[in-house]
Amino acid sequence: MIxxxxxxxxxxxTFLFVRETKDLWILYVSSSAxxxxxxxFLAAKRASIPNIAPGKDLLNANALSNSTNGLTLALGSGxxxxxxxxxxxxxxxxxxxxxxxxxxxxxxxxxxxxxxxxAARLAGNFLTSSWREFREGLAYVKSVPIVLAIMWLTAGxxxxxGSARVVYPLFGAAFAKSLHKADDFGISILYVAMGTGSxxxxxxxxxxxxxxxxxxxxxxxxxxxWDGLCLTLFSFMKNLWLGAFLLMCRDIGFAxxxxxxxxxxxxxxxxxxxxxxxATYETISALLMMSTMVLAGPAIDRxxxxxxTTVAGSLIVITGILWFLRVxxxxxxTDI
Numbered sequence: 388m389i390x391x392x393x394x395x396x397x398x399x400x401t402f403l404f405v406r407e408t409k410d411l412w413i414l415y416v417s418s419s420a421x422x423x424x425x426x427x428f429l430a431a432k433r434a435s436i437p438n439i440a441p442g443k444d445l446l447n448a449n450a451l452s453n454s455t456n457g458l459t460l461a462l463g464s465g466x467x468x469x470x471x472x473x474x475x476x477x478x479x480x481x482x483x484x485x486x487x488x489x490x491x492x493x494x495x496x497x498x499x500x501x502x503x504x505x506a507a508r509l510a511g512n513f514l515t516s517s518w519r520e521f522r523e524g525l526a527y528v529k530s531v532p533i534v535l536a537i538m539w540l541t542a543g544x545x546x547x548x549g550s551a552r553v554v555y556p557l558f559g560a561a562f563a564k565s566l567h568k569a570d571d572f573g574i575s576i577l578y579v580a581m582g583t584g585s586x587x588x589x590x591x592x593x594x595x596x597x598x599x600x601x602x603x604x605x606x607x608x609x610x611x612x613w614d615g616l617c618l619t620l621f622s623f624m625k626n627l628w629l630g631a632f633l634l635m636c637r638d639i640g641f642a643x644x645x646x647x648x649x650x651x652x653x654x655x656x657x658x659x660x661x662x663x664x665x666a667t668y669e670t671i672s673a674l675l676m677m678s679t680m681v682l683a684g685p686a687i688d689r690x691x692x693x694x695x696t697t698v699a700g701s702l703i704v705i706t707g708i709l710w711f712l713r714v715x716x717x718x719x720x721t722d723i
Contacts, residue, residue, distance in 0.1 A: 388494050391428040395421055396487035402480045426673050430666040435499045437653045437661065445653060446603075449646045450592040457585020457642060460578060468575025476571075524663030533604075533655050534664065536714050537648060538671060543706030544611065545672045549679025550699035551618055554692045555634075562627035573627055580631035581638045588642025603647040608711035610644030613637075615703030622696035 401417045404410060432452075440448035463486070467479050528534050556574050563573025617637035624630035656664045679699075686695050 388428050388431050389491055391424045391431075392487045392491035392494065395424050395428075396484045396491070398424075399480060399484035399487060402483075403477060422673055422677065426666065426669040430662060430669045433649060433653070433665045433668075434661040436649075437658070438500050439497075446592065446646065446650045449649045449653075450589040450642075453592075453642050453646050454586050454589035457582045457589065457638065459582070460585065461580075461582025463582075465575060465579045468571050468579075471571040471575075520663055521666075524660065524667050527656075527660045528664060528667055531655055533714070534652060536710065537652050538668065540607070540611070540648065540706060540710050541668060541672050542675055543709070544614070544703055545675035546679050547615065547618070547699040547702040547706070549676035550683040550686075550695050552676065553680050553683040553687065554696050554699075557687070557692055558624075558630060559627070562630070565627075576627060576631050577634055580635040584635035584638030585642045587635070588639040589646060591639065592643055592646045602715070603651050604714045605711075606647045607644045607651070608707050608715050610640040610647070611707030611710060612704050613640035614644065615700045615705075615707060617700070618703060619697055619700030622693045622700060 398417045398421050401413055405414050436448050436452065437445055467482070470482065471479050528538055555577050556570075559573030559575075559577045560570035561573070563570055563576075614637055617633050617640065621630055621633040621637065624633060652664065652668065653661065683695055683699075
């Protein structure tokens with residue numbers, strides 16, 4: 388995590404060199420590298436949470452982690468929008484770089500307990516060992532039904548959410564112009580709303596869910612379907628503020644199911660394999676979202692972002708329904 392933050396801090400500054408169309412390759416390369424490093428960072432972070440907050444504290448720890456993400460998204464988006472409008476985008480890129488350095492300093496202060504020795508490092512060169520460990524991680528995922536089901540849930544949601552990530556800036560910019568505001572204003576409003584929704588969602592988790600008493604698989608199904616329905620309704624919005632409200636509602640559901648899902652994955656994965664499993668989890672999510680974003684661009688040009696968003700939201704709803712049929716009903720003894 389420390390190495391990832393250090394490199395990401397440097398990469399974030401490369402956006403300062405994008406001045407003309409011919410410089411776009413810098414944007415693409417840096418964004419790709421940032422995405423890959425984020426996969427490594429998140430996998431390590433999530434694999435360490437059960438060691439820091441084991442047992443009944445695990446759900447609350449995941450909720451706290453997600454609420455922190457939501458709060459920083461809301462505050463960062465609002466601050467970024469204000470700074471960009473007032474001073475241009477250069478200070479925003481600098482602030483982004485400094486945020487990684489702040490994260491690095493915080494991680495240096497953390498001591499993570501190691502209850503076991505973990506998996507022994509495989510012999511051989513780095514590439515060979517990495518490939519073997521990746522294959523071992525996939526084999527482990529396939530061997531544990533609930534873990535495999537979580538991977539399929541992640542895949543379905545990521546495929547729908549990738550399109551949404553393309554739509555948000557287009558929607559925010561279009562309706563900002565109708566209010567005679569800068570593009571950054573509309574985009575910031577949407578991301579502030581999403582961050583606020585994540586914070587509210589994690590409060591719901593902490594208030595109403597109890598790890599010992601609640602069937603988290605059922606919670607996941609309800610919240611994923613809610614997530615998809617809100618995105619589908621968002622596709623019909625003709626107003627920036629109503630759109631922001633729906634995205635806030637969507638992220639309430641997202642925070643609930645993501646906290647519950649991560650808790651289930653952490654509980655069902657043994658400590659020695661957790662890093663590899665979460666690396667697989669993050670890789671699936673990132674690759675599918677990026678692939679969908681590539682497909683969503685041409686699709687939006689042809690049929691408009693309303694239809695693309697409707698399809699994306701419907702896919703997430705279907706994913707939630709399939710999770711309910713395969714996991715929730717199976718646990719209750721019904722064959723599906």
